[in-house]
Amino acid sequence: MSHEYVPEIATDRNGKKHEVQGWQGDTYGGKLGFWLFMLTEIMMFGALFLTLTYYYSLHHQDFIEASSHLNRLLGGTNTVVLLVSALTMGLGLLKMRAGDVKGAKLMIYATIILAFIFLGIKAVEWTEEYNHGVFLGLDALQSGNEHSRPFGQILFYGMYFTMTGLHGVHIIIGIGLMVWLLKRINAGKVTTEHNILHFNIALYWDLVHLIWVFVFPYYYMIGAGHGH
Amino acid sequence: MDINTYKAQRAGYYKVLGGLLLLTAITFIQPHMFLQNATFGVQLMIGAVKAWLIVMYYMHMKGETLIGWTVVFAMTLVAFFFIVVMVDVDHFQNMEGSHITSQPHIEVDYGHHTASHEE
Amino acid sequence: MSKSYLEAGETHCAIGHPKSVFWQWMLTVDHKRIGLMYAAVIFTFFFVAVFVALTMRIELFAPGAQILDGDTFNQAFTLHGVIMVFLFIIPGVPAVFGNIVMPLMIGAKDVSFPRLNWFTFWLYIFGALIALSSLWTGEGFADTGWTFYAPYSLNTNTNVVTTLVAAFVLGMASILTGLNFLVTIHRLRAPGMDFFKMPLFVWGIYATAWIQLLATPVVGITLILAILEKVFGIGIFDPSKGGDPVLFEHLFWIYSHPAVYLMILPAFGIMSEIIPVFSRREIFGYRTIALSSASIAGIGYLVWGHHLFTSGMSDLAKTVFSFLTFFVAIPTGIKFYDWVATMYKGQIHMNAPMLWALGTMVTFVIGGLTGVTIAMVGADIHLQDTYYSVAHFHYAMLGGVVFLLFAGLHYWFPLMFGRIYSEKHAKRAFYFNFIGFNMLWFPMFIAGYQGMPRRYFDYLPEFQIYHQISFFGALVFITGLIYMFTVLISAIKKGEKVGSNHWNATTLEWHLPTSPPPLENHSKVPYVDFRPYEYHHGEPVVKFNLETMQRID
Numbered sequence: 047m048s049h050e051y052v053p054e055i056a057t058d059r060n061g062k063k064h065e066v067q068g069w070q071g072d073t074y075g076g077k078l079g080f081w082l083f084m085l086t087e088i089m090m091f092g093a094l095f096l097t098l099t100y101y102y103s104l105h106h107q108d109f110i111e112a113s114s115h116l117n118r119l120l121g122g123t124n125t126v127v128l129l130v131s132a133l134t135m136g137l138g139l140l141k142m143r144a145g146d147v148k149g150a151k152l153m154i155y156a157t158i159i160l161a162f163i164f165l166g167i168k169a170v171e172w173t174e175e176y177n178h179g180v181f182l183g184l185d186a187l188q189s190g191n192e193h194s195r196p197f198g199q200i201l202f203y204g205m206y207f208t209m210t211g212l213h214g215v216h217i218i219i220g221i222g223l224m225v226w227l228l229k230r231i232n233a234g235k236v237t238t239e240h241n242i243l244h245f246n247i248a249l250y251w252d253l254v255h256l257i258w259v260f261v262f263p264y265y266y267m268i269g270a271g272h273g274h
Numbered sequence: 275m276d277i278n279t280y281k282a283q284r285a286g287y288y289k290v291l292g293g294l295l296l297l298t299a300i301t302f303i304q305p306h307m308f309l310q311n312a313t314f315g316v317q318l319m320i321g322a323v324k325a326w327l328i329v330m331y332y333m334h335m336k337g338e339t340l341i342g343w344t345v346v347f348a349m350t351l352v353a354f355f356f357i358v359v360m361v362d363v364d365h366f367q368n369m370e371g372s373h374i375t376s377q378p379h380i381e382v383d384y385g386h387h388t389a390s391h392e393e
Numbered sequence: 394m395s396k397s398y399l400e401a402g403e404t405h406c407a408i409g410h411p412k413s414v415f416w417q418w419m420l421t422v423d424h425k426r427i428g429l430m431y432a433a434v435i436f437t438f439f440f441v442a443v444f445v446a447l448t449m450r451i452e453l454f455a456p457g458a459q460i461l462d463g464d465t466f467n468q469a470f471t472l473h474g475v476i477m478v479f480l481f482i483i484p485g486v487p488a489v490f491g492n493i494v495m496p497l498m499i500g501a502k503d504v505s506f507p508r509l510n511w512f513t514f515w516l517y518i519f520g521a522l523i524a525l526s527s528l529w530t531g532e533g534f535a536d537t538g539w540t541f542y543a544p545y546s547l548n549t550n551t552n553v554v555t556t557l558v559a560a561f562v563l564g565m566a567s568i569l570t571g572l573n574f575l576v577t578i579h580r581l582r583a584p585g586m587d588f589f590k591m592p593l594f595v596w597g598i599y600a601t602a603w604i605q606l607l608a609t610p611v612v613g614i615t616l617i618l619a620i621l622e623k624v625f626g627i628g629i630f631d632p633s634k635g636g637d638p639v640l641f642e643h644l645f646w647i648y649s650h651p652a653v654y655l656m657i658l659p660a661f662g663i664m665s666e667i668i669p670v671f672s673r674r675e676i677f678g679y680r681t682i683a684l685s686s687a688s689i690a691g692i693g694y695l696v697w698g699h700h701l702f703t704s705g706m707s708d709l710a711k712t713v714f715s716f717l718t719f720f721v722a723i724p725t726g727i728k729f730y731d732w733v734a735t736m737y738k739g740q741i742h743m744n745a746p747m748l749w750a751l752g753t754m755v756t757f758v759i760g761g762l763t764g765v766t767i768a769m770v771g772a773d774i775h776l777q778d779t780y781y782s783v784a785h786f787h788y789a790m791l792g793g794v795v796f797l798l799f800a801g802l803h804y805w806f807p808l809m810f811g812r813i814y815s816e817k818h819a820k821r822a823f824y825f826n827f828i829g830f831n832m833l834w835f836p837m838f839i840a841g842y843q844g845m846p847r848r849y850f851d852y853l854p855e856f857q858i859y860h861q862i863s864f865f866g867a868l869v870f871i872t873g874l875i876y877m878f879t880v881l882i883s884a885i886k887k888g889e890k891v892g893s894n895h896w897n898a899t900t901l902e903w904h905l906p907t908s909p910p911p912l913e914n915h916s917k918v919p920y921v922d923f924r925p926y927e928y929h930h931g932e933p934v935v936k937f938n939l940e941t942m943q944r945i946d
Binding site: 072079101204207 | 613
């Protein structure tokens, strides 16, 4: 910081002094602001789940059938990968606050690696689906041709690629944020005393995990008991 | 923070991890073992419990008042949208005479209609 | 020595310390400068959309094609709607007065995230450029109406995807503005100013910010889904794949209905500021007005289905939405009664801001009551998508939101520029606007009732008389608009200079040491132990020493 911020003091009619909250150095404000941003993500993914539920209720059997064909091994592995990455991110913040900056950075690196593993597994899954002819733009998901799936399956896969795709975009953004966080730590802007940025990015990563907590059972598990 | 607070909080994180892993395991077993005809509800319920653990502990919501209420407000809105749209669907799309199909109809019957729509 | 924010130099910039005045403005993070820049841009877009509308009015003067063909006409009403809704009225009052005035009213030095504020302004410009670029590429501007209903929006070859992307970017700007204002109002109020000591304009901005934050993401994702539908054919709005166009309407209106409350709540906040000042009395029912803003924001999320009465919903849903729509009118009615009660036995000063405020009371009441008419499902079956709806929402949005935006321009003009405009000319411009507005829109209620459909390029001869009256009304109204803006713009440089509390008002934005305000806002943040509208025998109770910001009453 080039100039230190000194909070202003306001004096009331009795001479009592009150500290003025400025926009600089407002840690709680930074936290509140980021939570409010995450509420927008809740609204967005909420609307997506609403769309999904709408079509699930109209095409119950098709949804279960399509779900049973998804790769639960890969999806499940990803679930555990993301779960562990939420732990590493949280531990990183804890270490930063306890003064172990080196340990914090190691944890961030670990989270980044796990995030890449998640994306890699997702890529394998999508490739597998593409090889089965099930992908956006391919015949199976268009209507009126000989490979067309029933409506419910087209809608299921349309939403599947949309939601896992958007989730993947959020993972990529998360990786970018973590790389930026590492740079800020190295520049001395994120420290044991001032780490609201680290806190917010950890919150973001927890949100990404939270979305997957609902995406995974809704897509992969509803058709699980139906033997495929 | 001092070393004891650090150790206590770290222990807390690992406990939550344990809970989440256990719930994930249940997620995998459930469709083959119990309540199979309620899979959808059970899966989402497990998801909700996991979400609650994550929000309360990993996201440090326990102890926040204002932020907690804003999250409740947002989720109540989403719940309202869900309830209204799904009840509407139930009373409209899913009723007798509704035309929900699973394949497109290819009807060729141009004789009896008055106006046809040109693209 | 503080220079005014209009002249101050290289401080408060997002990147570096630029030496040129141009870059000092382009990179400024100061909320007052950002608000002024928003004002310049949004009013430019306003006039573009007004002239598109005039072109449509000329075309509609007589049945048949005169200067436009049907496809171009569709693009015209889409362009008019997209500009007016996304580029003008939704940013509108929050972007201009929320930025300039709100921090001053709470005694803050700026918003909570000034650099985010700067970024948001340029995000808005970026979105606007994307939208306007589609005029000159491909098949031209979208022709779907600003509501982009499926399945037509999926099938048309005009630049729908570009407009959807633009609307998404603009939505992000709206969300970030709301977020910034929410944190600002929660964190940066002067010591002693609890929520029930905030001016009512701040309450309006607060309620609006909640809508900006929570409703906009829903339309954001809807637009993304529509883009994915067009580009990848995911099927969710396409009936040929089992998708449901009515779902698009639900998702779209889940945002777009709260959006109209997002428009009117800050405007009502302006009304709540003007009425006490020009009645020289404390506002009647402060707490009720404050809570009504909050409840309009809340209940407004629950009524979107009234846009779908004729689209395909269950009778149960129609009934519930109709009931809730009637219900949401109540808090608005309460505000109107409180404002009238404030004026009762006050000393009314009919300056230009008050004239605009009173004019709005007439036009918004018409707009609001005609909304209640079409909230009745039975009536709506006949009136939906006719000129009745069009007249209703123009009376509410133009005669409500925009008129109050104009009132705010006249009220806060001395604050923004340290000068005053010609009162005589400002009042004359008001009358041109008011008379022209009513001549333009009132006949449409009748035309709509008789069955004239909206968005129609051609019509039966029996409707012609209404279109002709509307056309002349449009000419008078546009004259009034140009007159009004000429009066205001010429006063920026040539108006008589005035002090920092020209209207002798009570709220904190009028207690600044210089006129126009210094870059740093108040000399010192005051301690707020007073209500926002305390008058005694027509004089403000609270007086300040403007250098120390200590009370001297």
